[in-house]
Every structure is written in C-alpha cells, then in structure tokens.
Amino acid sequence: MEFFKPEDAEYAINVLRHAHIVYATMEVGLDSRVHTYSGGLGVLAGDTLRSCADLRLPVAGLTLLYRKGYFRQHLHNGIQTESDEPWDVDAFTTALPHARVNITIEGRVVWVEPRVGIIVGHKQRHIVPIILLDTHLEENAPQDRGITDHLYGGDERMRLKQEAILGIAGKRALRKIGLRHVHTFHMNEGHAAFAPMEDVLYFSRYYSFNQPRIKSLVKSAHVFTTHTPVPAGHDRFPYEMIRQVIGEEDLAWESLDLGGHYECNMTKLALNLSRYANGVAKRHGEISKQMFPGYDIDAITNGVHLPTWIHPEIQKVLDTKMPSWREQPSILERCYQVITHEELWRAHQVAKKQLLKEVHKRTGITLDKNILTIGFARRFATYKRADLIFRHLERLREIGAKKVQLLFAGQAHPRDEEGKRIIQRVIDYAQQLAGDITVVFVEGYDVHLARHMVQGCDLWLNNPIPPQEASGTSGMKAAANGIPNISTLDGWWIEGITQNPQAGWIIEHGEDDANKLYDTLSHIIRVYYEHPERWKEHMVQALSLASYFNTHRMVQEYQDRAWSVRIY
Numbered sequence: 001m002e003f004f005k006p007e008d009a010e011y012a013i014n015v016l017r018h019a020h021i022v023y024a025t026m027e028v029g030l031d032s033r034v035h036t037y038s039g040g041l042g043v044l045a046g047d048t049l050r051s052c053a054d055l056r057l058p059v060a061g062l063t064l065l066y067r068k069g070y071f072r073q074h075l076h077n078g079i080q081t082e083s084d085e086p087w088d089v090d091a092f093t094t095a096l097p098h099a100r101v102n103i104t105i106e107g108r109v110v111w112v113e114p115r116v117g118i119i120v121g122h123k124q125r126h127i128v129p130i131i132l133l134d135t136h137l138e139e140n141a142p143q144d145r146g147i148t149d150h151l152y153g154g155d156e157r158m159r160l161k162q163e164a165i166l167g168i169a170g171k172r173a174l175r176k177i178g179l180r181h182v183h184t185f186h187m188n189e190g191h192a193a194f195a196p197m198e199d200v201l202y203f204s205r206y207y208s209f210n211q212p213r214i215k216s217l218v219k220s221a222h223v224f225t226t227h228t229p230v231p232a233g234h235d236r237f238p239y240e241m242i243r244q245v246i247g248e249e250d251l252a253w254e255s256l257d258l259g260g261h262y263e264c265n266m267t268k269l270a271l272n273l274s275r276y277a278n279g280v281a282k283r284h285g286e287i288s289k290q291m292f293p294g295y296d297i298d299a300i301t302n303g304v305h306l307p308t309w310i311h312p313e314i315q316k317v318l319d320t321k322m323p324s325w326r327e328q329p330s331i332l333e334r335c336y337q338v339i340t341h342e343e344l345w346r347a348h349q350v351a352k353k354q355l356l357k358e359v360h361k362r363t364g365i366t367l368d369k370n371i372l373t374i375g376f377a378r379r380f381a382t383y384k385r386a387d388l389i390f391r392h393l394e395r396l397r398e399i400g401a402k403k404v405q406l407l408f409a410g411q412a413h414p415r416d417e418e419g420k421r422i423i424q425r426v427i428d429y430a431q432q433l434a435g436d437i438t439v440v441f442v443e444g445y446d447v448h449l450a451r452h453m454v455q456g457c458d459l460w461l462n463n464p465i466p467p468q469e470a471s472g473t474s475g476m477k478a479a480a481n482g483i484p485n486i487s488t489l490d491g492w493w494i495e496g497i498t499q500n501p502q503a504g505w506i507i508e509h510g511e512d513d514a515n516k517l518y519d520t521l522s523h524i525i526r527v528y529y530e531h532p533e534r535w536k537e538h539m540v541q542a543l544s545l546a547s548y549f550n551t552h553r554m555v556q557e558y559q560d561r562a563w564s565v566r567i568y
C-alpha cells in the first residue's frame with residue numbers, strides 16, 4: 001500500500017480542487033502504519049480509492065484522523081484487552097491550517113483542521129487525495145480535542161459527535177478548501193449521512209428555495225452505499241440527543257422527518273437524501289430493499305484491489321503470462337488456460353512458507369508446511385461464528401487429526417462482550433485439540449497479517465449465518481491468490497461459487513451447520529492429500545474469480561451507475 005504525505009499544503013489543495021467525486025467514509029485502510037480502519041469496511045474503502053487512483057478518476061477521500069487509532073489487541077489466557085495504537089500523523093499527512101472550519105457541539109465551538117495524505121496510482125501516477133479531519137487543536141476544549149482520537153471509540157454520544165464531524169464539518173471543509181467541481185458526494189455507509197443534511201441547512205440559510213426544491217437539489221448531489229443487513233449495524237440516534245449535541249442549528253431536524261419519526265436512522269437519512277443507493281452484493285441489494293421498502297436500492301458487488309492483495313510471486317506469474325491483467329483484470333477469467341498447475345503451486349508454496357515464518361515470529365509456534373492449513377481471519381462479530389468449526393470437537397478430531405492445522409486471527413470490538421467470549425472459546429478449543437490438531441490464534445490482526453494469511457493459507461474458511469454477511473471480502477483476497485474458499489452461501493460467495501463452481505465449496509445452512517461443515521471438510525481433505533492435481537485445478541479456478549471480484553470492475557460500475565451525473 002502506498003500512502004504519502006503531500007509536499008506542502010498548497011500542493012495538497014491544488015490536487016483536492018481537481019476532485020469531482022468525494023468519497024466519505026468513517027474508516028479507511030490506507031497503509032498498515034496508518035491506523036484508521038477496523039475491518040472489512042475500511043479495507044474496502046482503501047481498495048476503492050486505490051483503484052480510483054489506478055483508473056485515474058477525479059476522486060478525493062474524506063475521513064477522520066484518529067490519532068490514537070482503533071486499538072491494539074492483547075491476549076492473556078484468551079482474554080482480550082486493548083491499548084491505544086497511535087500512528088505518525090506528521091509522516092503521512094500535511095495539515096491545512098488555512099482550511100480550518102468550526103462546528104458547534106454541546107454549545108461549544110469546536111475547530112476542525114483538515115489534514116491531507118495522497119494515494120498514488122499505478123503507472124501514470126494519478127493522485128487521489130484523502131482528507132483526514134482532526135479536532136486535536138489547542139483552541140478546542142480538552143474533551144473536544146479527543147473527538148477524533150479513536151475509531152469507533154467511546155459511547156453513542158461520542159459516535160454522534162464523530163459523525164457530525166465527518167458529515168457537517170467535512171462538508172464545511174470541502175467548501176472552505178474550494179472543491180468547486182464536486183458533483184457527487186458518496187456516503188460510504190450511513191455514518192456520513194449528516195453531510196447532505198448540512199447542505200439542506202446551508203441552502204435553507206442562504207437561499208430562498210422552498211423545502212421540496214432544496215431536498216431535490218441536495219438529493220441530486222449525493223449517493224449512498226449501505227453495507228450491512230444486520231439491523232444493529234445501522235446507527236440510530238434519539239432526536240433529543242441530536243438536539244443536545246448539534247442542535248444549535250436553526251432547523252428542527254425531526255420536522256423534516258428524513259431519518260424517521262421516533263429516532264434518526266442514519267441509513268434512512270442517507271436514503272432520503274441520495275439520488276442513488278446500492279448494497280454491496282446481489283443478495284444484499286435484495287435484502288436492503290426488504291429492510292427499507294419504498295426505496296430503489298441497486299447492487300454493486302464488492303471487490304478487492306488486486307495488486308495490494310496478490311502475493312508478489314503470483315503477480316510475477318501473471319505479469320509473464322497475462323501482462324495486461326493490471327489494467328484489465330477481466331482477462332483473468334481464463335487464467336486456467338494459461339497458468340500451469342505447477343507454477344501456481346510453486347508460487348503458493350513461497351507464500352505459505354512466508355506465512356508460517358510470520359506466525360512463528362509472532363507466536364513462537366512452528367506449523368507444518370505439508371499440512372493443509374485452514375485460515376479464518378476477520379472481525380469477531382457474533383454472526384461470523386468463528387467457533388463453528390469447534391462445535392463437535394470429537395468429529396473434528398476424527399476427520400482432521402494430523403491432517404489439518406487451523407490459523408485464527410481477529411479482534412472483537414472493545415465493547416462486544418460476546419465477540420470477546422468467542423475469542424476465549426477458540427483459544428480454549430485450541431488447547432483441547434493440542435497434539436491432534438494445531439490451532440493457532442495470532443493476536444493483533446491487521447492488514448499486514450491479513451495479507452500473509454490470505455496469501456499463504458491453503459483453504460479459506462467463512463461461515464457467517466446467512467443472510468447476515470452483506471458481502472465479505474477476505475475470501476476474495478484468498479481466491480485471488482489461488483486459495484479455494486469453503487463458505488456458507490452468503491454475501492459474495494453466492495455469486496462466486498455460481499460463476500465458477502470449481503473455485504471452492506459450499507457449507508449447507510440448516511439444522512446443524514457444523515456437521516455440514518465437517519461433511520464438506522472431510523471431502524476437501526481427501527482431495528488435498530489424495531488428488532493433488534485436482535486440488536491444483538481448484539486453485540487455478542479460484543484465481544479466475546479475481547477477474548470479477550476486484551475493485552477496478554467495482555469502481556467502473558460505480559462510475560457507470562452511481563457517479564455519472566444525471567439531470568433531476
């Protein structure tokens with residue numbers, strides 16, 4: 001990943017002024033040393049902006065600075081504790097002191113300073129600038145300096161303040177910097193939904209348009225992507241809290257009824273103020289329409305930025321055999337006609353060796369390079385069921401002893417007690433299986449470890465409860481490295497396994513998903529050890545999925561369907 005500090009403020013402002021599209025996101029994975037992401041949503045945002053840079057699109061990103069990061073995970077006897085994870089903001093970003101704006105929070109004036117970092121695209125070195133908003137300024141009261149300290153830190157009220165900074169102060173900063181060509185403001189998730197609301201207030205204050213006219217003007221400039229079918233994943237704030245925190249503004253928010261009657265649902269607010277909305281996989285688009293009847297919700301399936309996630313050894317093979325894959329990843333669809341089993345296998349063994357080395361470095365545990373290695377790494381949200389594979393330990397032992405080894409990584413949100421208990425259980429099962437099946441939990445999951453894992457495991461496990469996974473992207477990263485997936489039929493996998501039934505396997509969902517998982521797994525173990533050529537064929541077929549599940553294709557769809565300007 002390549003994220004840099006612009007030479008100076010003037011240069012940063014100059015590149016920002018070329019933007020036509022602003023992509024606003026609460027989290028974004030820009031670099032492993034820049035701790036402004038927590039999981040899939042942020043990594044996707046980073047991959048999206050990297051593809052925009054490669055495709056030379058006039059896009060700018062908008063997010064918060066998070067001086068203290070998300071958190072660093074520590075595990076003692078399976079119990080997760082957290083500490084701050086500060087990063088070197090001066091090494092990666094330049095401040096724009098002249099573009100400071102303010103917002104009133106709880107009656108206090110809070111100053112917000114934009115800082116800027118840049119993503120540099122492949123080949124022609126097109127620049128996508130990212131604005132990171134910071135409240136850590138001397139003129140602010142101590143409690144306000146910390147608003148942009150932690151990603152998803154604090155309570156509901158803090159969350160509201162952060163979303164006010166992103167949406168309201170963010171919009172004001174764009175005006176102050178003078179991004180005059182922006183025709184589309186993209187809300188990546190409902191967190192940014194105060195941004196169009198700020199425009200409504202702005203138009204009401206300075207123009208004599210009537211409400212319907214203002215609403216349609218604002219709508220024509222915003223688009224929205226929703227990312228979760230889980231109701232708890234949609235932020236809702238009581239209007240009373242909004243009034244206390246940001247309510248000095250001269251408009252009664254609830255009177256507009258844009259976020260719902262009883263409380264302000266950020267997804268509803270975003271839907272009501274967007275000209276276009278989409279979910280992140282076909283099934284997710286359908287479910288979103290059921291959740292929010294009356295709204296037109298399209299579907300654009302997620303992808304991953306291939307050069308970021310594919311192992312260098314495999315990139316070398318692709319560069320030799322299919323050199324245009326970087327500009328035109330769709331040609332990878334037929335990679336199985338061009339890439340031999342042996343060259344992919346050899347490249348994969350290099351990646352596997354590096355992964356095992358990294359695991360040893362981090363844990364002191366030595367894994368066996370000849371054993372089928374199953375990877376599971378993602379946020380420990382309950383619905384993702386990290387502990388499903390351990391449900392019937394004896395059955396797992398029976399089919400997997402000495403034949404598989406398991407690698408786990410992932411963090412539970414500091415306030416997610418159930419997620420933390422799942423980590424504890426996984427570590428407990430690891431001890432119970434010792435001697436028969438090696439299970440390693442690597443602490444401190446981040447994009448660096450993620451990259452090793454999706455490149456070096458042999459099989460990628462994904463077993464969310466359908467239909468709760470909107471898309472999922474780690475499996476796409478694994479597939480792009482020639483690693484087959486074993487997954488419940490949910491999110492992207494519904495499309496992945498349909499496009500290429502040889503790219504992996506399905507875990508049936510029903511009475512007892514664990515038993516279904518074991519059934520499929522025992523078949524997979526036989527293929528891996530007894531039919532190596534068939535296994536390698538599965539690997540090349542998995543890689544072919546990269547032809548579609550990449551952010552170049554995804555961004556082109558956004559360009560065609562979401563970002564193109566339409567007359568209202």
Ligand SMILES: *Cc1c(COP(=O)(O)O)cnc(C)c1O
Pocket residue numbers: 038039040041043377378379445446447450451471472473474475477
């Ligand atoms: C890709 C990625 C994710 C997303 O994983 P899912 O399987 O989609 O839940 C989460 N965290 C990191 C660090 C990632 O790179």
